[in-house]
Amino acid sequence: MSDDDLAELARDLPALDIDPTGAERIAHRAHAALGRRGLVQAVIEPVLVSAAATGVVAWTVLEILAVLR
Amino acid sequence: MVRCTGVDPEAAALVDGLRRGDRAAFDSVFTAYRRKLYGYLARMTRRRDVAEDLLQETFLRLARHATRLAPDTRLAPWLFTVAHRLVVSWARAQAVRAQLAGELCGEAAAPERSPLEAVADSQAQLALERAFGALAPAYREVALLVGVEGMAPAEVAEILGLRADAVRQRLSRARDQLAAELGELAPARPAAKPGRTA
Numbered sequence: 655m656s657d658d659d660l661a662e663l664a665r666d667l668p669a670l671d672i673d674p675t676g677a678e679r680i681a682h683r684a685h686a687a688l689g690r691r692g693l694v695q696a697v698i699e700p701v702l703v704s705a706a707a708t709g710v711v712a713w714t715v716l717e718i719l720a721v722l723r
Numbered sequence: 724m725v726r727c728t729g730v731d732p733e734a735a736a737l738v739d740g741l742r743r744g745d746r747a748a749f750d751s752v753f754t755a756y757r758r759k760l761y762g763y764l765a766r767m768t769r770r771r772d773v774a775e776d777l778l779q780e781t782f783l784r785l786a787r788h789a790t791r792l793a794p795d796t797r798l799a800p801w802l803f804t805v806a807h808r809l810v811v812s813w814a815r816a817q818a819v820r821a822q823l824a825g826e827l828c829g830e831a832a833a834p835e836r837s838p839l840e841a842v843a844d845s846q847a848q849l850a851l852e853r854a855f856g857a858l859a860p861a862y863r864e865v866a867l868l869v870g871v872e873g874m875a876p877a878e879v880a881e882i883l884g885l886r887a888d889a890v891r892q893r894l895s896r897a898r899d900q901l902a903a904e905l906g907e908l909a910p911a912r913p914a915a916k917p918g919r920t921a
Contacts (some may be wrong), residue, residue: 661869661873670758670762671762672774672775672778684783685786687786689744709743
């Protein structure tokens with residue numbers, strides 16, 4: 655059997671499709687998620703970045719105060 | 724994930740739309756790939772309910788990742804890569820579940836018609852569906868991606884994370900097993916032609 659024969663066989667496979675209600679539900683959920691960032695990007699990442707930035711600022715302020723004393 | 728330089732303008736426009744979070748572009752992609760992905764997922768899991776869940780997860784991942792797609796993303800390999808990974812995860816979970824339950828793992832054919840076989844219109848289609856179902860998942864996957872989706876072995880290799888020659892080997896075994904399963908129903912032409920290469 656060649657690749658062409660395989661393709662010919664595959665063409666005869668019954669067509670499968672999800673039912674329209676299921677398709678509509680998936681599309682609806684995907685629309686809601688479109689462009690929305692996942693939990694890591696939307697929540698955890700900003701929290702970590704904010705914490706790191708705050709830490710650096712606090713450390714800088716403390717260092718400046720230590721020098722000024 | 725899956726990128727290249729030669730993307731056709733229509734596909735590039737869809738990717739561009741997705742990157743902008745455009746619903747119309749998403750709907751076009753959904754319409755274009757829904758049946759292909761569902762067929763692949765249903766034939767890999769042998770369960771329509773699981774296929775529906777995995778199809779949803781595939782498109783949810785596309786939706787969440789849409790704005791971060793590279794401009795030269797090829798959608799078909801991207802979507803099939805996600806679908807393949809979901810199938811692998813599902814199969815692993817199934818194996819663990821079966822082991823915990825002390826059941827014999829595997830895809831032993833049910834005595835009655837499977838939901839996939841029930842859609843067959845003729846005995847030939849039924850035999851064909853059963854022959855594909857009888858293939859080991861690794862061979863079935865390659866046969867579906869090359870035979871049904873018309874992908875080149877190199878493209879399939881990219882999706883499955885394999886070398887192209889490993890894909891060609893699996894494809895060769897899949898063809899042999901299909902021919903053996905189908906017997907007289909298999910195309911009678913000799914397998915002298917070289918395999919499709921990328």
